[in-house]
């Protein structure tokens with residue numbers, strides 16, 4: 001595990017973004033852990049989160065021209081990532097995001113920020129659940145003349161969707177996008193198993209969940 005991944009998990013646990021207990025998911029599955037990126041809700045935590053996204057992006061080796069954040073939660077994430085790419089990695093990357101409702105006055109349109117036309121676009125979001133938000137983002141990008149190439153998210157739960165594959169694997173296969181994440185469930189398990197405050201009961205429950213629903 002890379003340092004930025006350990007640091008990300010430390011912050012996620014500290015801010016209770018990554019929480020352990022009993023949670024019923026939208027899918028109906030009962031999960032021993034829950035990830036809520038909305039709880040990165042202060043300037044300091046958003047700033048750190050931006051550096052973890054930027055580190056993951058640099059580490060991925062993916063090539064792109066513009067980064068794009070789907071409204072709404074993608075907006076602060078893509079902004080913080082762009083700031084961190086500049087301040088930490090000295091990379092000045094154009095970014096943009098969409099409006100959920102089109103603006104009819106002023107400059108109009110759905111996109112705020114850098115133009116996507118003729119550009120390789122990397123989508124920044126928090127999670128992929130069913131893949132609906134990513135499919136919508138792909139449509140928006142194509143409509144603007146861009147070429148969606150990859151997706152960067154915070155956590156890959158590595159679990160089956162309706163079939164044997166995960167929604168992420170479906171997105172990769174059907175949309176031809178590379179999906180990378182700051183961490184995956186395997187790394188959550190690795191992190192939980194190390195350190196002095198490690199709770200074997202939690203590790204066991206998360207491992208059991210992965211054995212049942214993992215892919």
Ligand SMILES: O=P(O)(O)OC[C@H]1O[C@H](OP(=O)(O)OP(=O)(O)O)[C@H](O)[C@@H]1O
Pocket residue numbers: 070071072073074125126127128129130131132133134
């Ligand atoms: O893969 P999916 O099943 O689409 O779920 C994941 C998406 O759902 C959430 O956003 P949401 O669509 O709720 O919009 P928001 O960012 O405005 O909260 C989340 O931020 C992802 O974008």
